[in-house]
Amino acid sequence: MKAVVQKYGGSSVASAEKILNVARQIEKKIKKGYKLIIVVSAMGKTTDGLIKLAKEITSNPNPRELDMLLTTGEQISVSLLSMAIQSFGYKSKSLNAFQAGIKTTENFNEAKIKSFNKKRILTLLKSNDVLVVTGFQGITDEGELTTLGRGGSDTSAVALAAALGFNCEIYSDVAGIYTIDPRLHPGAKKIKNISYDEMLEMASLGAKVLHSRSVEIAKKFGITIYCGSTFSDEEGSYVMAGSKIIEQPSVTGCSIMENQAQVFIKNIPVDYNLIKKLFEKVALEGLNVDMISIINTGNNLEVSFTIVEEKKKHLEAALKKVFRGLGKWQIVYHTGFVKLSVVGIGMRSGIGVAASFFKAMKKIPIKLVTTSEIAISCLIENQYKPEAVKAIAREFKL
């Protein structure tokens, strides 16, 4: 059986007209002799609308009930897309999490996929041209509905492809992965092939093309992901094992995270157990922090890290619980930053990337620098963003 998993994002199915357009894309693949498993997100801004409705009921909706609510979004889009495919004369069936047997862990709002009912899916695929499966959701062993966290439909699609051994194609309103976000740098080039590790750095650093967890699963199971546009036939990008990519520039792309705040926590007693508790709590609350530094001033510890500005209140509430009873600790924010990163698997072997990076950035005041094996990141003030992007693009030919 020649089959493929395709995923279409919320903006691709935002209206009846767009759903019919997606059905036409699917028809092209059917005509090439494929059977398809389609994973879809909720239509347009449906999920945001449902969350807003829940917040009108209570400021703190129960996570279990919230998942019960949110999972309806994808059930709406799968049924409509399935109707559209049928209206073109093909056999299609929509499946929700119960019907596809998408088993997850019990963490409501951020569950992890454990397994699918592969046998049922394959049996149904044999008697249909297309199966349309709800992304973003699953069920626990007890039959409770769960969701995978925002962007989770990518993860659903890649996990399905991995479980069934099919290829995976992710369609959105962007025709692939670019060296730099084209809205920031219109001259950005499309990346034909990118390795899992680079994509993970790009995804976690702010390129919004793919959900990080989906890339982790693809890496684990060796699935190649194709990222293309729902709205054009333009060739997209492939995310694959780095070892398969023959020619590899030292820097593949540049990603930008906006609205960064630098947080300084001062006057912490010299007790590294407190630091451990601090970062445990931050992780538990799902707060993403980066560019961490810890300084021992002799009398005290001073911790600093970056966080997205809108999480300040959330962070402060978490810190109050960790430092309860400690009199002197103090928190200071510096805001108005962006984090700019260059990413490239070629950095591992290539030399001189750091030198080129600092050469390009020579006129820009850098607040902080961190590096990973395949990335260099720096924190700069908002106002320098356009100049920095231009200089980096020129230096690394992005």
Place this chain on the structure above:
Amino acid sequence: MKAVVQKYGGSSVASAEKILNVARQIEKKIKKGYKLIIVVSAMGKTTDGLIKLAKEITSNPNPRELDMLLTTGEQISVSLLSMAIQSFGYKSKSLNAFQAGIKTTENFNEAKIKSFNKKRILTLLKSNDVLVVTGFQGITDEGELTTLGRGGSDTSAVALAAALGFNCEIYSDVAGIYTIDPRLHPGAKKIKNISYDEMLEMASLGAKVLHSRSVEIAKKFGITIYCGSTFSDEEGSYVMAGSKIIEQPSVTGCSIMENQAQVFIKNIPVDYNLIKKLFEKVALEGLNVDMISIINTGNNLEVSFTIVEEKKKHLEAALKKVFRGLGKWQIVYHTGFVKLSVVGIGMRSGIGVAASFFKAMKKIPIKLVTTSEIAISCLIENQYKPEAVKAIAREFKL
């Protein structure tokens, strides 16, 4: 365990504010020591909105996919209502058709309930104050989602009450059952107790308070249904076995069906097998016809019946299939009628109801009359409706 099933209609949960109001009603009952199973419909006009969306995709949506789509409406309202109840400090859990094990037949769009997972529902009820269950929907043995037809949430509630042996309370924006629709006759009286058979005549004849099938189930299992208002504490009406109602007027109520057309099918060969096929087809298409008469003119048969005006096209398409190949048959419509019926279990024993009926209607030209054991119905022109309602109300003290 002191427990009750309550059902709230779509207009009772049409907004976050109204959902919180329903939660407050539920709280009153919890404080009286009850455990509650709540059945809710979709919010306001949600179901209509989803049908409209499906029609934008295709004029003829697949019934299985349509049910997949429509069942999301109730899942949204149960999760929101459950959040609201929890926000008042009570233990609540929402359940969809999978979770409550609401098994139905496989007739998509008009399935019939076969059973519930009583054990699971009772176990969950023990550890919660409230369970909020999706009305209108079920699953087949194969895990396909089904719906029970419009108004089906009443049926869900009464069937649940019957299965569990609990009382059943149906709340809507009308505070009970009236002798005549109060919008037509503002002086209409509330009926304190009404028998199943009277309610069935009233429901099928156009009183929109209760779904007929819910009354049939209540009759079968001897469940008393209380019908009250979501928005006031005014005492409502009880639907119960006629034998329990001590004092019974000969006529309990008067119901009106608007937009009636009288259909005449002429020049049918004298072949009663054709008539059988005609009414089989009409039933199969779900077309409700009434006031049937068949005349043998000697050379031909002439069939007439009433149907709601908006079903004319649907009827015509069905007739064409039945009479395919017959040259001469002809269809004629007379439109602009209402059907007025008086209903009363007391008619069985009471005498003179027909005489009183025709006395009241003496100034009104009656097109057609039919009777059942507990009802007299007549077809009159629209223009006579107000006068007829007034005369009937006066005569029978409604």
